Amino acid sequence: MATGQDDGFDAELTAAHIYRVPIIDKMMEIFTLLEQGPDQEPRIAHIVAETRLSRSTVYRILNTLVHHGLVYRTSDGGYRLGLRLKGLAASVTINLTLEDMLATVRPALKILSDRTRATSKFTILDQSLAKVVALEIGSDPFAPTSRLGSTFDLHAGAASKLLLAHAPAAERKAVFNNPLARHTDTTIVERADLEAELATIRATGISFDRGEWSGNVHAVAAPIIGPGSEVLGALSVTYFPKPDEAQFLLHVTPILREVASDVSEQLARGITTMTSPGLI
Template structure:
């Protein structure tokens, strides 16, 4: 059986059909060409493109040709920024890992979401389950709580008010008033702790990262098993994490001046 564009369409979910069309747009700008490239019918491609245009993933130029839209361009820009951030910060992250002997993470904060962009495992035999690309909570991670403390008070309050807290472990803080008390403490001392709140038996110390304008762009942390990251160890490690964060912030300022 055939459709108006030729052979029967592949059995794909609506999401995968949309992604195939979006993937084809940079090289193929007409509906018929996109249909031929993806193996989808002209009518299906037209319907998907209409949705993508409406949501700014695709746009049409004056000649009615389809091009990647602003949201795609914004996503590419964000990925490029992440690559630049990681490349610039990597020597500092490696130096911190060597000094503390634990796993080091860096995360990007954008559109009120937090995700890992770098991870350097510590020298221990075990490895953290975390992966680059993972989205992590603001409320149960050291980086997340440090970011809440670094944001202006009204933004922090608004984020906390809108939050739907989910229990990650038995130690996850489920009271917004208690979380706010922690945010105020972190704001005074400059660093945050995740005390098995996001993953059992893992403790982390984290700080926020800011660009030259003072905008919060992410954070970094060091993590270890609870028997290694003792209260005494936290007191030793926290200043080192803060120093690393300050050096990366200074590098961000220099990068901004070059632009």
Template sequence: MSQTVDRALSILPLLAEGPADLGQVADRLGVHKSTALRLLRTLHEHGLVYRQQDQRYRLGARLFALAQEAVENLDVREIAHPHLVALNEQIGHTVHLAVYEESEVLYIDKVESRYPVRMYSRIGKPVAITVAAVAKLLLADLPEAERRALAEKLDFPMYTSRSIPNAAAFLKELATVREQGWATDLGGHEESINCIGAPIRGADGRVVAAMSVSAPNVVVTAEELLALLPLVRRTADVITREYSGQAPRQEGRA
């Protein structure tokens, strides 16, 4: 809609691939160097882009700060967090919280199992949308049309032999998930990892987030993990109740 802004923003994903110099940016944008320079300068002033010693540009620090603040303002996350921690303390495995947005599913919180300390950095990473339990839960609740459209658009990479192979199978799986109110991923993403998940709903009954528990089958078998399902669903329900409870997001700040 706004050409100038559009061009400027196009620089960001470009730099996400790695640092680039002025000429490269100008070329990839298809604009004059001087134009690219002005855009980069503006991005720079806002801290979204940083210029390293060799004069090349890369993504800047404010990006983190923004993503940071954004995630902290998500009220589902805030409400859910203590419950996720409690669940984690009880059963020990990794617990995830995810939301759906603009054809992507992404983790917005994670509590690590007591295993080798993993990176915080997976938060924000797009989820394997065709196989993850949380993805199934979130997509299963989309309106029919949107669900169908999305399924058509997706790729179905065969991470493992048990990955969901195509749109038809995917839609069928979503129907099941929708029906039963919980979801699994049994080795569909990584051969040895199983997940079980349950939905968190808003006051209107729509699914606003999904949580899951993941564990490698060297630790617990799929059956043992499934035995935890009632506990997981109960946790999700508690969060749902608190989230849809009153109306704590009635007003922002002023």
């Protein structure tokens, strides 16, 4: 049953779709095609086939983009992105605030928890600790609870280790220069073991918590990537240990990766207005 909040969210999305310029949408389809195949230099016929736009529309858009230096036409009739885009890109300044991120992350947490029935969290690096700044409690009766503002050591926990794995070298060095506190039997407290774990996280893009902070809580985390390819935070799913945990992770991990990737893409494109009323 739809709620007033759902109606408001749908209306916002509908308005965002209505108040757009169709020709710019078509232009972006062409840009996307040229971006995906920088070494192919497709001709008009290929662009028409791939975008399903009319030949006359493609021709007019390309002529305009070539005129402004945004697209380059090769001597054999192919097209590639133009050098002027480099200048435009160089002038872009990225200044994402926490509220900018949360505007995109909060609806994503709702989606993640709805699809997994588990508790989901968004965690950032804050003063050498991992800090929970947004969360959504899962609908499963046995979903763990959590608390906004909770902080955790960087060497214990799925989100914590992911943030540490992608932290600046000085931050990692500061962690390693201090004794690694043991919170449970599975906490990684040996430097060599932790460094190996962080390398695995960087290689796989996923981090697991096997009860390292609390023996009764497990988790899996994926990174949120910013417009400058930096890791802005960690999206995680927390749950109580399960007899069928391997099967649970096979179900949850792809969903987590998908949602984290969607959030990263939205942030890269500057979409930070898709807020959903009533979320944390």
